[in-house]
Amino acid sequence: MEHAVNDVWILRVRVWAARTHQRLGWAGLAGIALLIGSTVWGTMAWQVHRTPLPDESFSALPESSTSAQRPAAAVLELPRQADVALLLTQIQQTVVAQGLAWPTADYKLQSATDTAPAALEVRCNLKGSYPKVRMAIAQLLRGVPGLTIRDLSMSRLNIDVADVDAKLTLVVFLRDEPSAVAESASTGSKP
Secondary structure, eight states: OHHHHHHHHHHHHHHHHHHHHHHHHHHHHHHHHHHHHHHHHHHHHHHHHHSOOOOTTOOOOOHHHHHHHSOSSOOOOOOOGGGHHHHHHHHHHHHHHTTOEEEEEEEEEEOOOSSSOOEEEEEEEEEEEHHHHHHHHHHHHHHSTTEEEEEEEEEOSSTTOOEEEEEEEEEEEOOOOOOHHHHHHHHHSOO
16 A cells, blocks of 8 residues: 555656656756755855854853853953053054054053043054954954944955955053042042
8 A cells, every 4th residue: 555655656746847847948947956056055155154253262161151150241341551552562463463464553542531431542554365354353352351443444456456455443441540649649638
């Protein structure tokens, strides 16, 4: 009985395939196969496009241990104003480690105001391939607490050149620290 049921299904599939071939022809069947293949390829390419860049310094830990160690609300620990030289060195080393040229950089230390915290503004030019520039920016954003990108522009000399010239304005917000005079005055007045 089972053998007869299989023969009926095989016969129905063969009849369906013959009718489809008769209606569409080889060109139509090839077109459908190419359409399915391009859809699969496009979906895979979109997934790669949406996947974030890997962090080379990230150590893979099991999900249960990392979620147990994370606080409910993360507190951003901003760098101190005394760490400006270290911040500049860290930014420069991250960029150079990606193989990018660092021809120029200017920095300006901005004091805290009533409406804005103290900040270190770094204006720099980078030269290299787009993936390297993107990786360097991603590492800077992950590695330097309080870093933001105020301005970013990229250009190429022409379409044949793979390297880009990136002009960046990075801002690192700094922790508000009381001045030494105010600190000594407040400790001197206590009994």
